[in-house]
Structures are given as C-alpha cells and as structure tokens.
Amino acid sequence: MITQGSPYELTAWVLTIVGRIYGIPVLLWTHGLQGEESRIKWVVRAWLFRLSRGLLLYGDHAKHLLIAKGFAADRLHVIYNSLDDCEQAAVSEQIAPEDCEAFRRSLGIGAQERLICFTGRLQPVKRLPWLLHALHLVAKQGRNVHLVFVGDGSERPVLESLAEELELTKLVHVLGASYDESRLGLVLSSSDLAVVPSGAGLSVMHALGYGTPVLIHDKVEEHFPEWEAVKEGETGWFYRYDDLSDCAEKIVDALFPIPLKSAMTGACRSVINSRYNTTTHANLFINAIAKHCALATLAAKDQRHLMVCFRANRSSTRLRRGDE
Numbered sequence: 001m002i003t004q005g006s007p008y009e010l011t012a013w014v015l016t017i018v019g020r021i022y023g024i025p026v027l028l029w030t031h032g033l034q035g036e037e038s039r040i041k042w043v044v045r046a047w048l049f050r051l052s053r054g055l056l057l058y059g060d061h062a063k064h065l066l067i068a069k070g071f072a073a074d075r076l077h078v079i080y081n082s083l084d085d086c087e088q089a090a091v092s093e094q095i096a097p098e099d100c101e102a103f104r105r106s107l108g109i110g111a112q113e114r115l116i117c118f119t120g121r122l123q124p125v126k127r128l129p130w131l132l133h134a135l136h137l138v139a140k141q142g143r144n145v146h147l148v149f150v151g152d153g154s155e156r157p158v159l160e161s162l163a164e165e166l167e168l169t170k171l172v173h174v175l176g177a178s179y180d181e182s183r184l185g186l187v188l189s190s191s192d193l194a195v196v197p198s199g200a201g202l203s204v205m206h207a208l209g210y211g212t213p214v215l216i217h218d219k220v221e222e223h224f225p226e227w228e229a230v231k232e233g234e235t236g237w238f239y240r241y242d243d244l245s246d247c248a249e250k251i252v253d254a255l256f257p258i259p260l261k262s263a264m265t266g267a268c269r270s271v272i273n274s275r276y277n278t279t280t281h282a283n284l285f286i287n288a289i290a291k292h293c294a295l296a297t298l299a300a301k302d303q304r305h306l307m308v309c310f311r312a313n314r315s316s317t318r319l320r321r322g323d324e
Helices: 011-021 039-049 060-068 087-095 095-105 128-140 155-163 182-192 204-211 225-229 246-257 261-272 278-323
Strands: 002-004 027-030 054-057 076-078 116-119 146-151 172-176 193-195 214-217 235-241
Touching: 002 011, 011 039, 011 172, 027 039, 054 060, 054 116, 054 278, 060 076, 076 128, 076 278, 087 182, 087 204, 087 261, 095 182, 095 193, 116 128, 116 182, 116 204, 116 246, 128 146, 128 155, 146 182, 146 246, 155 172, 182 204, 193 204, 193 246, 204 261, 214 246, 235 246
Parallel strands: 002 027, 027 054, 054 076, 116 146, 116 193, 146 172, 193 214, 214 235
Antiparallel strands: none
C-alpha cells in the first residue's frame, strides 16, 4: 500500500498503524527531508517514517539526509519524478530552428540579443521580482537580455509595475498562463536559459526536457527535490543565495559572448532520459513495491513456520510430561 508521507495527513498515520497491526507493507511517498527542521517537527516526522515499511523519495539528497539521521538505506527508495517525457519528445521533434527564430522575432528579439524564461505560477514564493532586479543589473552592463514569463498569478501586476519602474518594459514579456505543451515547448526551446529564482521543482525538468539549461540559487532546502537535476556546468548553474550580483553574473556568463546552451543541450536531455522520465519512474516504483511485498511474504511464511515449530514443541512437551 502506498500513501502520501506527510505528517499532516491523517490518512498516512491511520494506514501506517493499521499496516503495522495487520502486517501489510505501507510505503510513504514523500519528499523526506530537504534540510534541517525544528526538533519537534523532526520527531513527529520520524515517528511517521518509522511506522512505515519504507519510503519512496523524490531525490538522493533526501536519502543521504535520512541515512545521516539513522534510517536504514534498504528502507529508502529514490524514485525521482517525471513529466510526460513522451509528449515532450514528440513536441520537440516538431519544433524547427525556424520556429524558434520566428517566436523570438515576434517578441522583438534581435540577432545579438538573448532570451531567458520562467514558466510556472507567478507567486511570491518564486521571488520573481528578484529576477527583474537581476535583469536590470544585466541591462546596466549594456547587455540586451529579454525575459519571458509563461504563467499567471498574484505577482503578475507586481512584475508588470516593476518592469516599468526599472525601464525594462521592452525586455519583459508576460505571456500569461498556457497549458498547451506545443506552446510551452516552443518557449523553452527558443530560450537560451531558464531561471527559477526560488522553489525550483518540475519547472527544472520541463526546461531540461527541451534541452534548455537552468539557473537556480544554491540554498537547496528552499527548492523541491527536482533541483538535483541541475548539475553545475553540465545542465545549469547555481548562483549564491541572496547575491543579486552573482545571479546577474551567472546570467551573463551563460549567454555571452555566445549562449552555452548548444553545448549543454545533450546533457540536459540525457538527465531526463536516464532518470526523470515516466518509464524509469514506474520501474523504480514497481521494484520498491515488489521488494517489500516479497519481504512481507517471507515474513508471513517465517511466522507460520515459527508457529508450527512452537506447536510441535508444545506437543512434544506434553508427550514428555505424559511419559513422566
């Protein structure tokens, strides 16, 4: 049995306790740990985790942290995460270089100018104004870098107002929400770099699936587990947390004198094809389930065997007593 592994979910507590009573393996699908927690939070989380037969984790970082907390490695199964990689591959095949050039021209992007993007909900947790301030520093260096936002949310008016205040209106393009994979694929394929100022998660995998490297900050506990797909200098970069100048510098280094994307596209797609895809995701799920079901079956057989031995021993004892 699999359930969400949040200590705030009553269902998780009920199922793990019932599983313990009836010998049913219950696996928790959870982020595990991303960083240090308060003692009380960790104690509660650890109780729930230990009630389960095993944990299904989104990343290796969480596994390492839990092992350091005393959890046995054989109870921790990293299954990663996935988007619809088959759909992404099909869309990618249909996007020609001319389509990307046409999209960039539609935004007024010149041949010597660059394009970065953000896809996702426009929410405060993403710290999107930070990205505009970084872009402003880049523009002050005389570099024309356009920024596309694909998404909607409470931060949209804030971003539009800030773009005007920083005199970036010609460089910032807020396209609104889109759930059309063909459209999203075109934006990501046309971009030289994807930037997620905070809370990086599935948006990382989305960009990498189209061969576009990603820039995020290095305080990993503020991201979701998918940040692990970013490998420094291979599939993207990390800038120093809360260091605006470093963020701007990393953007410039990734885009000038020529975008580094072309040299990184293969690695970006490779990390998706080797780990963050539906086939791998499903197989790792199945392997974890099969392991614990097999262990449960063996445990049940061992228990029956012990009961038989116990009964045989009791019968033998009664016979000896009768002889006496």
